Amino acid sequence: MSKNSIGERAGSGGGGTDAVTYPPGDTLLAMHRRFGPLMRLGVGRRGFVYLMGPEANAFVFANASLFQTREAFEVLVPVSGERSLLLSDGDVHRRRRRLVAPALHHRQIDGYLEIMANQADAALDGWRPGSRVDVYQDFRAAIRRTTIESLFGSRLAADADFFGNRLQSLLRLVDDLPTMLALRRSLGTPRWRGAMADRAMVDERIHAEIARVRSGAVDGDDNVLVNLVTARDEDGDALSDIEIRDQMVSLIVAGYETTSGVFGWAVHAMLSNPGVWERAAAEVRDVCGDRAPTREDLRRLPYLTGVMNETLRLWPPAVISARKIVQDFEYAGRRIPAGPMMIFSPYVTHRLPELWTDPLSFRPQRWDPQDPDYRKPGPHEFLPFGGGAHRCLGSTMATTVLTVMLARLLSRTTLRALPGKPKAVSFAAMRPKDGIPVEVLTSR
Numbered sequence: 001m002s003k004n005s006i007g008e009r010a011g012s013g014g015g016g017t018d019a020v021t022y023p024p025g026d027t028l029l030a031m032h033r034r035f036g037p038l039m040r041l042g043v044g045r046r047g048f049v050y051l052m053g054p055e056a057n058a059f060v061f062a063n064a065s066l067f068q069t070r071e072a073f074e075v076l077v078p079v080s081g082e083r084s085l086l087l088s089d090g091d092v093h094r095r096r097r098r099l100v101a102p103a104l105h106h107r108q109i110d111g112y113l114e115i116m117a118n119q120a121d122a123a124l125d126g127w128r129p130g131s132r133v134d135v136y137q138d139f140r141a142a143i144r145r146t147t148i149e150s151l152f153g154s155r156l157a158a159d160a161d162f163f164g165n166r167l168q169s170l171l172r173l174v175d176d177l178p179t180m181l182a183l184r185r186s187l188g189t190p191r192w193r194g195a196m197a198d199r200a201m202v203d204e205r206i207h208a209e210i211a212r213v214r215s216g217a218v219d220g221d222d223n224v225l226v227n228l229v230t231a232r233d234e235d236g237d238a239l240s241d242i243e244i245r246d247q248m249v250s251l252i253v254a255g256y257e258t259t260s261g262v263f264g265w266a267v268h269a270m271l272s273n274p275g276v277w278e279r280a281a282a283e284v285r286d287v288c289g290d291r292a293p294t295r296e297d298l299r300r301l302p303y304l305t306g307v308m309n310e311t312l313r314l315w316p317p318a319v320i321s322a323r324k325i326v327q328d329f330e331y332a333g334r335r336i337p338a339g340p341m342m343i344f345s346p347y348v349t350h351r352l353p354e355l356w357t358d359p360l361s362f363r364p365q366r367w368d369p370q371d372p373d374y375r376k377p378g379p380h381e382f383l384p385f386g387g388g389a390h391r392c393l394g395s396t397m398a399t400t401v402l403t404v405m406l407a408r409l410l411s412r413t414t415l416r417a418l419p420g421k422p423k424a425v426s427f428a429a430m431r432p433k434d435g436i437p438v439e440v441l442t443s444r
């Protein structure tokens with residue numbers, strides 16, 4: 001197996017002995033084994049403090065006031081803006097989060113099931129038996145359209161590909177290290193200038209939409225945008241246009257960048273672990289027949305839910321997350337001064353043999369309460385959506401999109417993986433670098 005690739009050994013009957021690797025994440029795992037839950041690298045403000053493992057995660061989530069996200073997520077500013085939730089701290093964050101959260105409530109998500117299934121079907125309609133397709137790219141576009149249409153209505157969804165193209169050049173900046181990003185900005189390199197021009201176009205379109213809603217020209221289609229414009233906190237204060245812009249862009253980007261990576265890895269895992277695809281497809285057929293899943297169906301697909309959870313465990317898009325330490329604290333008997341950046345890692349936690357039997361195996365059935373190995377993981381042991389004050393607001397939306405779209409794929413196609421191992425990139429939103437190319441065997 002190449003050192004830089006995601007790879008696997010064939011498993012048996014529904015997930016066996018897959019060894020799936022992302023080298024930078026595995027380096028952290030090895031560091032954790034060697035040095036334990038607390039490691040320090042470098043000195044002073046430029047240093048890093050690594051807090052790894054379930055107890056460390058619990059400490060981070062319970063002690064939000066010791067940390068700040070603003071500086072830690074500096075690289076996201078060109079995309080999401082300075083006022084997005086992940087870049088906000090303390091009282092300002094709490095206020096913005098209260099205003100945004102209702103838009104992503106369970107009840108809202110139920111109303112989006114049809115859009116999710118329709119967008120998956122539209123992607124699948126173009127597939128022909130014998131053709132080769134990139135599942136990741138095709139569904140990335142479908143998930144982006146779904147996110148925009150669900151949250152911001154069909155007017156903005158009509159421009160989903162425009163947003164996709166423009167946002168892509170901004171997202172490419174996020175893959176850079178912070179120092180490289182700062183250099184690009186100060187030198188005004190062509191990539192930086194191109195991204196800023198794209199950002200201006202995105203902003204112009206979004207501000208026009210906000211202005212339309214503010215002018216009262218709304219219809220039933222405007223859901224989340226109307227909520228953001230009309231939301232008031234306890235003091236009667238509303239979100240400003242720039243705050244709304246930043247929430248809209250970060251919801252769109254957070255909505256498809258992470259979810260589409262998980263979708264791609266799930267398909268890869270189902271095709272490369274013998275028996276998994278067939279068992280998941282049989283379950284979908286038994287529960288849904290030929291139709292798209294309803295809200296009730298989603299609760300009756302335990303094996304497919306296991307596939308999704310197992311994918312989120314082995315390929316959590318946020319391999320690591322970061323916070324700036326703003327207050328001195330003590331952990332594991334050592335004093336940590338304010339200043340350095342703190343890193344914690346879902347990827348490392350999700351692969352610890354003390355928490356997971358045979359941790360590198362892709363075993364959807366480990367999530368089934370009837371399985372002898374079943375053990376309900378605690379919130380600090382399974383944390384693909386983070387935890388504490390900044391826990392993902394879109395987790396229900398994400399798991400619903402994934403289940404509905406995987407169910408449509410399983411119900412309408414059979415696929416074969418093409419030779420070659422997908423390579424994982426990006427600490428912030430781990431995704432398959434060159435997509436997930438497959439051959440379509442049957443499609444209907």
Ligand code: HEM
Nearest residue numbers: 085086254255258259318321384385386390392393394398
């Ligand atoms: C599988 C898909 C997803 C994964 C794995 C994921 C993961 C995460 C994680 C780990 C965080 C917290 C980061 C930290 O604490 O450092 C987060 C925050 C966030 N996510 Fe997600 N996310 C996903 C999908 C979504 C979707 C679909 C949306 C919305 C449409 C969304 C909206 C957000 C927002 C707004 C925050 C910031 C919350 C805050 O700072 O208060 N995410 N996500």
